[in-house]
Amino acid sequence: MKTLTLHLDGIKPADLSMKRLADYLCELAELYGKGGRLHFESVTKGSAKLNARVDDDHHAKVLLRVREVANGVGPKGATKAYRRLADLMQEDQASGVLQSEGAQIIQFPRVSREQKPMVLFKAGSVQGRLYTIGGKDDSVPVRLEGANGETLYCETDIDTAAQLAPLLFKQVRIHGKGEWERRQAGGWRLKKMQISSYELLEKASLKTAIERMRGVDGILWDSLEAPHGSILDQRG
Template identity: 60%
Template structure:
C-alpha cells in the first residue's frame, strides 16, 4: 500500500491539473491505475505527459516522470501510460540484471513522522524522507507511544533495518524496527554556527598557518 502511494503521488504530479484529473479504479491484474480526465483538460494533460517523457515542459512534471521511472527500475517492472485506444508514454524498459542484494543491519534514517498507529504489539510507523519517499518502520508499543507525541515533527530513528541495493548504487530501506529515536531541531545557518562556537573547538586565530592546517585535515 505504501509503495502504491509513492506511485500515485508521482502520477498526480506528472498528470497535473489535480482538480480535473480524478482517480477512477485499479484494474485487476498488473496494478493498472485508471484515471478520468475532464474533457476540457484532456489535451493539456496528454501534452504535458508527452513533453515530460522528452525532458521538456514543466519541471515538476519532468521530475515526477523521472521519479516514476526510478521506482519502476527499483521494483524491476515496466510501465506505460495509455488511453483506451492509444499509447501516450512508454517508460524506460527495465534492463535484465541480477536480483538486488538485501542485507539486515543496524542503521538510521530521518524524516517527517506522519503515521504512528496500530492494534498489535508491533506498531506501524511511517516517515516522509527528504525526497518525499515513504520510510517504512515499526516499533514496540512503548516506543510508539513516545513517538506519537512527535507526530508531524522531524525525527531521526535508529534500529535494525532491511536494506535493498539500488541498481545504480546506494541502498533503499525496505523496513526498520526502531530501537531509539531523537527529535530533530530546526535551525538556520547562523544559529548552527553560534552553537558550534559555544561548544568550543579549534581556534583558527591560534594557528600559525590555518590554510595548511585545513589542507592537512582534508588530506
C-alpha cells in the first residue's frame, strides 16, 4: 500500500480536537475519492501529519484526481472538499502540503500571517493639486496629488464634482469622512475620502503654509488623539 499524508504546518496533534480532526478527515476522504481502497492510519507527532494508506493499484488514480482538483479541473465534490480544506487551514492559521511516499503532490494556498493594518473611519482633511475628476456613476472619483507626489483617492456626488471642475489643476483642501490606514512605519495613510466640502488654497508664503499644516502628507488633523499619537478630527 502507498501512503498519503496531509502535513499541517502550524498545528500540533494536541491542538486538534476530535471534531476538528473529523472535519479534516471528512474533506480528505472526499478529496481522495471515497471507497474501500483508502484507509486512515494515524496522526504523526510534530506538526500534525494526517496519514492515510491507499491500495497500490488505486494510488495513481488518487494522485491524478488530487492534481486535477488543485488545477481547477477536478470533480465538483472533490473541488469543494479542496476549498473546504483550505478554509479549515485558514481558520487554524496553518499551511498544508499533501505528500505521497515522501514526495510533494500539491501545496494548499499559503496562509498569510502578516498582521492586517489598523483601519480607522474618521472625518478629516487633505490638501493637494486637483488633477482628476471623472466617472459616469453617481459617485464621482476625484484624485489629488499630495505634497510628496502621492495620489489621494477621493469621491463625491455629481453636484460637488461639477463645482470642483473649475478648480482642476489648482491647489485645494477638501474635507470629509475618510478611511485611514495605519502605516507600519508609523503615521496614517488615506485610503479614500468622501468629500463633504472643499476650499481653494490661496497662494501664500512658505511660513504661512507651514503654519497651516498640522500633520504630514497633506493630512490635517484636529484635536482628538488617535492611537500611537496621531491626531484625528472630532467631526463625524
